[in-house]
Amino acid sequence: xxxxxxxxxxxxxxxxxxxxxxxxxxxxxxxxxxxxxxxxxxxxxxxxxxxxxxxxxxxxxxxxxxxxxxxxxxxxxxxxxxxxxxxxxxxxxxxxxxxxxxxxxxxxxxxxxxxxxxx
Amino acid sequence: xxxxxxxxxxxxxxxxxxxxxxxxxxxxxxxxxxxxxxxxxxxxxxxxxxxxxxxxxxxxxxxxxxxxxxxxxxxxxxxxxxxxxxxxxxxxxxxxxxxxxxxxxxxxxxxxxxxxxxxxxxxxxxxxxxxxxxxxxxxxxxxxxxxxxxxxxxxxxxxxxxxxxxxxxxxxxxxxxxxxxxxxxxxxxxxxxxxxxxxxxxxxxxxxxxxxxxxxxxxxxxxxxxxxxxxxxxxxxxxxxxxxxxxxxxxxxxxxxxxxxxxxxxxxxxxxxxxxxxxxxxxxxxxxxxxxxxxxxxxxxxxxxxxxxxxxxxxxxx
Amino acid sequence: xxxxxxxxxxxxxxxxxxxxxxxxxxxxxxxxxxxxxxxxxxxxxxxxxxxxxxxxxxxxxxxxxxxxxxxxxxxxxxxxxxxxxxxxxxxxxxxxxxxxxxxxxxxxxxxxxxxxxxxxxxxxxxxxxxxxxxxxxxxxxxxxxxxxxxxxxxxxxxxxxxxxxxxxxxxxxxxxxxxxxxxxxxxxxxxxxxxxxxxxxxxxxxxxxxxxxxxxxxxxxxxxxxxxxxxxxxxxxxxxxxxxxxxxxxxxxxxxxxxxxxxxxxxxxxxxxxxxxxxxxxxxxxxxxxxxxxxxxxxxxxxxxxxxxxxxxxx
Numbered sequence: 181x182x183x184x185x186x187x188x189x190x191x192x193x194x195x196x197x198x199x200x201x202x203x204x205x206x207x208x209x210x211x212x213x214x215x216x217x218x219x220x221x222x223x224x225x226x227x228x229x230x231x232x233x234x235x236x237x238x239x240x241x242x243x244x245x246x247x248x249x250x251x252x253x254x255x256x257x258x259x260x261x262x263x264x265x266x267x268x269x270x271x272x273x274x275x276x277x278x279x280x281x282x283x284x285x286x287x288x289x290x291x292x293x294x295x296x297x298x299x
Numbered sequence: 300x301x302x303x304x305x306x307x308x309x310x311x312x313x314x315x316x317x318x319x320x321x322x323x324x325x326x327x328x329x330x331x332x333x334x335x336x337x338x339x340x341x342x343x344x345x346x347x348x349x350x351x352x353x354x355x356x357x358x359x360x361x362x363x364x365x366x367x368x369x370x371x372x373x374x375x376x377x378x379x380x381x382x383x384x385x386x387x388x389x390x391x392x393x394x395x396x397x398x399x400x401x402x403x404x405x406x407x408x409x410x411x412x413x414x415x416x417x418x419x420x421x422x423x424x425x426x427x428x429x430x431x432x433x434x435x436x437x438x439x440x441x442x443x444x445x446x447x448x449x450x451x452x453x454x455x456x457x458x459x460x461x462x463x464x465x466x467x468x469x470x471x472x473x474x475x476x477x478x479x480x481x482x483x484x485x486x487x488x489x490x491x492x493x494x495x496x497x498x499x500x501x502x503x504x505x506x507x508x509x510x511x512x513x514x515x516x517x518x519x520x521x522x523x524x525x526x527x528x529x530x531x532x533x534x535x536x537x538x539x540x541x542x543x544x545x546x547x548x549x550x551x552x553x554x555x556x557x558x559x560x561x562x563x564x565x566x567x568x569x570x571x572x573x574x575x576x577x578x579x580x581x582x583x584x585x586x587x588x589x590x591x592x593x594x595x596x597x598x599x600x601x602x603x604x605x606x607x608x609x610x611x612x613x614x615x616x617x
Numbered sequence: 618x619x620x621x622x623x624x625x626x627x628x629x630x631x632x633x634x635x636x637x638x639x640x641x642x643x644x645x646x647x648x649x650x651x652x653x654x655x656x657x658x659x660x661x662x663x664x665x666x667x668x669x670x671x672x673x674x675x676x677x678x679x680x681x682x683x684x685x686x687x688x689x690x691x692x693x694x695x696x697x698x699x700x701x702x703x704x705x706x707x708x709x710x711x712x713x714x715x716x717x718x719x720x721x722x723x724x725x726x727x728x729x730x731x732x733x734x735x736x737x738x739x740x741x742x743x744x745x746x747x748x749x750x751x752x753x754x755x756x757x758x759x760x761x762x763x764x765x766x767x768x769x770x771x772x773x774x775x776x777x778x779x780x781x782x783x784x785x786x787x788x789x790x791x792x793x794x795x796x797x798x799x800x801x802x803x804x805x806x807x808x809x810x811x812x813x814x815x816x817x818x819x820x821x822x823x824x825x826x827x828x829x830x831x832x833x834x835x836x837x838x839x840x841x842x843x844x845x846x847x848x849x850x851x852x853x854x855x856x857x858x859x860x861x862x863x864x865x866x867x868x869x870x871x872x873x874x875x876x877x878x879x880x881x882x883x884x885x886x887x888x889x890x891x892x893x894x895x896x897x898x899x900x901x902x903x904x905x906x907x908x909x910x911x912x913x914x915x916x917x918x919x920x921x922x923x924x925x926x927x928x929x930x931x932x
Contacts, residue, residue, distance in 0.1 A: 214665065215664045219631050219719065222659065223659070334879070337913070338909070341905070369867065372864065374851075375867070376848065376928070376930050429924060430924075435917070479825065479827050480825070483827035483830065484838075486830075519824045521778075523824055523825040524822065527858070527863050527886060531782045532782075535824060604904065
């Protein structure tokens with residue numbers, strides 16, 4: 181995730197990452213908790229947390245692959261400009277049947293309009 | 300966790316001047332024996348005074364010095380503790396000499412007061428104001444406090460002992476007992492690693508004895524609460540006493556007269572409280588040195604100990 | 618790449634009631650904290666190895682344990698430093714002392730939390746909250762700065778000699794918090810706190826072994842806080858405890874002679890118990906430990922008397 185889904189990202193690496201995360205999520209279905217005990221089982225906690233981390237990772241990378249522009253910390257080296265015409269929208273992600281379904285919603289703009297960032 | 304591994308750390312006396320192994324001239328100190336050494340443990344004071352010339356030390360008295368207050372005055376009246384101890388340091392400063400102690404607690408109290416005023420000039424100013432108002436001499440912060448153990452455990456000190464030892468300890472098995480306040484807190488004491496001290500071990504070996512090592516050598520003897528919380532204190536002294544016994548020691552040695560009282564005068568009480576026997580003679584550090592150097596045993600006044608030291612004298616061959 | 622052997626205390630109550638030790642080998646870079654090492658072992662070699670941890674940056678107080686017998690925060694301890702200091706490639710890792718192990722390096726801290734709660738570690742101001750904030754001068758907060766640094770890691774209890782001998786001793790960190798509030802100008806309960814902290818297993822039970830000052834990873838100096846609480850007790854006139862009377866005997870000695878008057882010390886500390894201990898007293902007498910009937914008087918005692926009159930306590 182650090183390597184391929186960091187601030188600076190490209191479409192091809194994002195797709196690779198997506199494939200990796202999907203493969204890991206398949207593997208996770210047969211994960212083994214190494215500590216079988218009931219006392220202070222940190223291995224169990226780590227395992228559960230890993231599962232959630234994988235869900236989050238899939239959410240992050242799926243949304244990032246689709247967004248073909250740069251905006252803030254999502255800095256695509258293959259789409260360097262901000263695309264206000266097509267991409268002023270919130271990405272919504274749903275985990276359904278073990279897949280990510282994406283949807284979008286409108287951004288409410290009141291006082292501040294999007295502007296070019298210049299100093 | 301105490302170990303015998305001598306990490307070879309160079310031990311330096313805080314006064315900056317170790318004994319001269321060549322024996323050229325006497326080293327002068329302001330002698331601060333503390334209160335117990337002059338009353339209940341009078342044998343400690345007597346032995347130290349008799350030993351001093353043999354160690355090229357001249358002990359200058361401090362006739363106007365008070366008790367250091369132990370932990371008690373510090374607990375009751377912290378500002379008074381500081382002022383009284385700085386007053387003692389100022390008296391030594393007036394004589395132009397550093398302070399030599401023979402008690403863990405005195406050493407900590409004096410060194411701590413010294414550190415507090417040297418680290419904070421405004422504090423020193425306030426203390427000096429009080430001293431001057433009371434008619435005493437203000438302190439400039441130029442003197443150091445060292446314990447006889449530290450002075451002798453340097454390279455030079457050990458050479459001095461080796462040179463002077465006619466009798467030696469004849470393989471006497473000695474359990475070193477440091478206690479607490481000569482080692483901790485290391486930010487104030489700092490002579491050696493508080494978890495792996497070696498000064499007593501080096502001295503024992505230099506004097507011809509054997510070290511009976513054990514883990515609890517720097518655990519508390521309980522003396523500070525021996526009157527207020529006797530039961531608790533007797534559980535504490537049990538640890539070092541029983542471990543020394545189990546390590547096959549002929550005796551214990553300690554650089555503190557308070558620890559000595561806890562482990563010698565209160566030994567039978569500790570045996571009763573812990574349903575066991577130690578039969579462990581406890582020597583003051585100067586007595587151990589005195590035995591090795593051939594000091595008259597009458598001077599060392601062993602009959603003042605509650606636990607007889609016969610087997611020690613036998614082994615050493617007195 | 619250096620290699621370290623970690624000789625770890627193991628206790629796995631789900632599989633066995635007996636504790637044992639296990640040696641692990643780890644190859645690692647130069648920058649490796651003890652916590653990093655344990656977590657790598659947990660991740661790569663044995664998932665059952667357990668240690669409490671959270672922030673990894675010495676502020677949460679979770680990971681206190683012993684490295685070569687010395688209580689430290691694991692996240693603050695560089696393995697290579699320990700190896701260099703002890704001149705060995707093996708580091709012994711143990712749980713904190715004085716608490717019952719629950720699993721490997723995790724110990725039962727319930728007694729610690731009970732003691733902490735027992736000192737009322739919260740501000741008890743007078744009356745309802747004011748209109749605006751309570752203005753406190755900087756010097757007033759400086760007075761309790763050290764004690765306010767406590768992160769409740771319990772390292773000070775791990776080697777506390779009073780706590781070892783008496784499991785009911787309230788203990789160093791609790792009293793650090795006690796002084797943090799007793800010394801807070803906004804608190805209205807100084808006298809009540811002095812009474813609360815002065816009872817059995819209280820401040821007068823501290824054996825002054827200084828392990829807490831030595832071990833605290835945050836420079837709290839709990840022993841100093843205990844000492845200050847003694848000062849608070851004296852300032853508030855709460856001095857009935859034998860420990861306080863012991864200190865009073867010192868003060869009387871100072872005023873009357875300058876050195877400790879041992880003839881006074883024992884009966885004054887314990888006016889009820891001491892006279893009953895005749896056999897011991899006789900034993901001491903027989904060994905010459907009867908202090909001189911004429912108390913010693915230092916030179917320039919007038920200076921001491923003046924100091925005792927003039928020096929004001931600012932505790």
